[in-house]
Amino acid sequence: MDQLVNIVGTNIKELRKHKKMTQEDLAEKCGLQTSYLAGVERGDRNITLQTLEKITNGLEVTAKELFELKTPIKALSLETEQLIYLFTEQLREKPEVEIRLIIELANKIFETYSK
Template sequence: MDLTKRVGMNIRAIRKSQNLTIDDLAEKCDFQSPYLSDVERGERNITLQTLNKILDALQVEPGRILIPENKSSEGEDKIRKELLQLLFNTLEDKDENDIRMLLNISNEIFGRLKNN
């Protein structure tokens, strides 16, 4: 996963762990909610100044965004959900045939991995 998506995922996970909505965080950062949503999805390549505003609003050190702490099983579940959401977002604009093709390919790959 590229750094932009990883940082965005980590921002979202921290925001949610603090029970903040996207609107709450956007207000604290003085950003628009759609912009911040793009950041969390890794669709915006943000500047260090923007990252600093987000860090200040979340009251976390840069390491929490770049290198998250080891997660408990609850944290791993959050990461899993975030990854599933990223996958869903990737497939959202695809047609039914493309989605079925991906499903067949993934079933084939996981089937072969299971047999090894």
């Protein structure tokens, strides 16, 4: 289930960016909170069918487009896998509030460098 939530979230984000929309633009168009939409895009939030319909209407796409796995899962080098493992282990020691903050900061960094 988590993988599906991540696929849908990633596809929403990619489609939104392709349409040159900000999270704020799409959230407003769908009648959602921006923070909620950000959580959906990160795969942190499960969405209802009603919300899925709002998002498909807002992006002007079909639900099928949100569920398609567009890129194969990328194989990572052993060194990269080790770095991810070490980072994950550090996160396990943190309270949920700090983990959410770290994820939020990381997403801001990713957004900055992906422009």
